[in-house]
Amino acid sequence: MTVPQSELQQIVSALQKSGLTVESVEDGALIQHGESRVALFAEADHQGGVIVRLHLDLDLYVEEDSLPDILMGMNLLNQGLDYGTLNLDPVDTDEEGEDSGVAFAVLGRSVLWLPDLGVAELDRLREHLRRFEAEVTDAMERTLHGSKGLSA
Template sequence: MTAQHTDLQRIMTALRQSGLTVEAVEDGALVQRGETRVALFTEADLQGGVIVRLHLDLDLYVEEDSLPDILMGMNLMNQGLDYGALNLDPVEPENADDDTPLTFAVLGRSVLWLRDLNAAELERLSEHLARFEAEVTEAVERTLHGGGGMRA
């Protein structure tokens, strides 16, 4: 078992003990908070500690002709986020030809460095995870239901 896998297992165990639903996926974990599922990935930091990457799929998709407006809105939204950022990832269409417009998924992303995996650092991860999910979700919902910022 690699150190990265061991770190991930320890983090998953700690999150489960804090009351979250956690399931292993390929090279990471899915953490469920209510209706929201955050993907969590770990890697060892060469200088010590563990880097934890969080990905929140918002089920929002944007076509490339809307990018100028979307990027401006995302930039404004990102200025108000403390625990993460909104990013665009290209979606690979199954049956696309050269004329098919590109589509991008809107994702929330965050990175947290843990000095080690002691109880205090794992508690800090749990709090960061909760704040990241709440902050990104609230920002997107406020924008979508507030009549402005982000249009697809």
């Protein structure tokens, strides 16, 4: 008798079999895609299917006093993204000084609902993963290295 694999284990196995470098972590997986590492989290949807969340840490940080300009730039960038969005997450700092402002990490995020974990849906996940990483990375590269880049 075989014990059924969790949704995450099934996804990790399928991605590894397709040639991607996938490392299991506590509650998710890290997928090495080029120079990027995308975090993947999966959970069963109570209405059926599987919800997959993707997170791409862009190693970009924003100080609190830059937020108005950054938010406007991110809003414009998000309008052109089809496979994900850019979000700001507060960063915990160890410095407890009164002058230390809040810093935010810029992250790419995406959510995909799969009705099942069949071959067609896992292929769709791989394509979504590829496009998400490429789209977010390309948007940030163009912005940071273009003449009208975001300034943080």
